[in-house]
Amino acid sequence: MAPVTNGRVLFNEYLPTGYPIPGKTVVYDTSETIDLENVALNGGFLVKVLVLSIDPYQRNRLKAPSDQRSYGSFELGKPIQNFGVGVVLRSENSAVKAGDHVYGQYDFQQYVIVPELPSRIWRVLENKEQIPWSAYVGVAGMPGQTAYYGWKEYASPQKGEVAFVTTGAGPVGATVIQLAKADGLKVIASAGSDDKVEYMKSIGADVAFNYKTTKTSDVLAKEGPIHVFWDNVGGESFEAAIEHAATGARLLECGMITVYNTNETYTVKNLFQIIGKELHVHGVMVAGPLHEKYVDEFYETIPEKIARGELKYKEHVLHGLDKAGQGLLDVQTGKNFGKCVIVVAEE
Template identity: 60%
Template sequence: MSPVANGRLLFNEVPEGYPVPGKTTVYDESSKIDLEKVALQGGFLVKVLVLSIDPYLRGRMRHVEIATYIAPFAVGEPLANFGVGVVLRSESPAVKSGDHLYGIYPFVQYTVQNDAQAFRVIDNKLDLPLSAYIGVCGMPGETAYYAWKEYASPKRASCTSWVAPSDIADRLFTQGDVVFVSTAAGPVGATVVQLAKADGLKVIASAGSDDKVAFATSIGADVAFNYKTVSTRKILEKEGPINIYWDNVGGETLEAAIEYAGKGARFIECGMISAYNTKTPYGVANLINIIAQEIHIHGFVVSSLRSKYVEEFYSQFVPRVASGDIKYKEHLVRGLENAGEAILDVQSGKNFGKCVVVVAEE
C-alpha cells in the first residue's frame, strides 16, 4: 500500500480572543503515513474515529510561560483531546487489532501509540454509539458524576410522621435542596440536572437559547430559563435560596448565585467559560457573602477524582445511559478539517449538545 495523507489539525498561534479557524488552528494534509509499514516499536497503530471538543481546550491555547494545571498546546503541533480509535496493527500484548480504545489522541487521522495503559479498551457490550464514550460516557459524564458524588451532599425532601396528643396523625415536611445548574443543556450540565433529579431535588437550570431551555425541561429541570432574555437574579430570587450551585460559566452568573445562596450552600466550580476568551474577566463583587452565608467552594479537576470513582462510573452509570435512564444530546461535526470551526462553536455556545468531531467511519 502506498503512503496516504495523514490529516492533522495544528495549533498555529495563540488567539487574542475567540479561536479563529484557519488562524488559531490550521488543517494540514502534508504529512503522509504508510499504514502497513510504519514502525510500531512495540506500540500500536490507531485509526482515530471520533474526537471530543470541550471548553477547556481554550485554556491550552496559551503562551508557554503561563502556568496552570495542564500543559499548553505546542505551536506547530496537533491539538490533543479525548477520543476513540480502532487499532489497525499492534505489537503490544495489551491491545489487539480491532480493539476500540478510549483515551487522549492527537488531532490526526492515524497515530502510533506506545502506552497501552493510557487507554481504556471499550468492549461496548451495551451497544452505545462510540461518540457516547467521549461525551456522557466519557470525560464530561465523568466530570458530572465524580464531582456530584464528591461534593454535592444532596439533601432530599422528607416527610416525618408523628402522633399528636389528640391521636390525630400529622406530618412534618422538610424541604429538600434547591440546585442551580448553569449551561444546563451542555454535556456536563445536562448530566448534573439528571443526577440531581434522581436524588429528589428541585433543579433550576439556565441555558442560552429557547431550544436548549426546552431540552433542560425535558430531562427534568423544574425551572428552566434563557439567561440571555431572563434575569438570572430574578429567577434565583423567586425560586431560591439555592443550596447547590454547579458552575460552568463564572462571571455574573456566579455573582448571582452567591447573592441568593442559602446558608452552607455548596458551590461546585467546574468551569468559567465566560472568562476564557476575554482579557478582562467579570469581577465578582459580592465575595463577602461567601463568609456571611458560610458557602463551601469546591474547585476540582476531573482527573484528581478519577481513581476514586472510575470503576463505579463504568459499572453503574454507563448502563443507565444505555438503558435510556440518562438522556443526552450530541452535536456532530464531520471531518477533521472542520474541527477548528467546532472549537469556535463550543466557545461561542453555538453547539447544542456534546460536540463531537467524526474523523472517520469504522
C-alpha cells in the same frame, strides 16, 4: 497498500484573548502520509481515530505557556489534543489488540501511533452495552465523568434541596441536571437559547431559562435559595449564585467560560458572603484523585444507564477532522447544542 494521507489539526498561533479562528488559530494539514501496514510501532499500537471531542476547556490550551494556569499549552506546529475513541489497526502492546476500541487523549490526527496506554485516563472500551462510540467522549467520557465525579464528591445532595446548573444543555450540565433529579432535588437550569431551554426541561429541569433574555438573579430570587450550584460560567453567574445561596451551600466550580476568551475582569462583589453563609466552593477537575476514586464505578454504571435510556444526551456533530477549528469556535460562542463531536472516520 500505499501510504495514505494522515490529516492533522495543527496549533498555529497563541491566542491570549478572543475567539479561536478556524484556519488561523489552528490549521488543517494534509501534508503527511502514513503506511498503515508497515509503519514501525516500536512496541506501541496504531489507532484509526473514529471520534474526537471538542470541549470548552481546550480554549485555555490555546494560550501561551506564560498565560497558562493549569492545563498546559498546546505545542505550536504540533497537533492539538483531546479525548477520542479509535479502533486499533495493529498492536505490539500486550494490553491492546487489533479491533479493540480505545478511549484516550489523542493527537488530532486521522491515525495515531500510541507508545503505550499512558495513564488511567486511557481505557479499552468493552461496550457490552453497545452505545455509540461518540457517547464515550461525551456523557460516557470526560464530560460525563466531570459531572459524575464532582457530583458524587462535593454536592452532598439532600432530597428536596435546590440545585442551579449553568450551561445545562451542554454535556456536563445536562448530566448534572439528571444526576440532581435522580437524587430528588429541584433543579433550576440555564442556557443561552430557547431550544436549549426546551431541551433542559425535556431531561428533567424543573425551572429552565434563557440567561440572555431572563436575569439569572431574578430567577434565583424567585426559585431559590440554592443548595448546590454547578458553575460552568463564572463571573456574574458565580456572583448571583453566592447571592442566592442557602447557608452551607456547595458551589462546584467546573468551568468559567466567561473568562476563557477575555481576561478575568468581572468584580465578584459578594465574596464576603462565602463566610457568613458558610459556603463551600470546590474546583472540579476530572483528572487526578477523583478519577482514581470513581472511574471504575463510572464505567460500571453510566453506559448501562445510557443504554436503558435513563441518562439522555445530545450531540452537536461535525463530520471530518477539517471541521475541528469550527468546533473549537462553536463551543466558545455557544453555537453548539449538545456535546460537540468530530466524526473523523466511520469504522
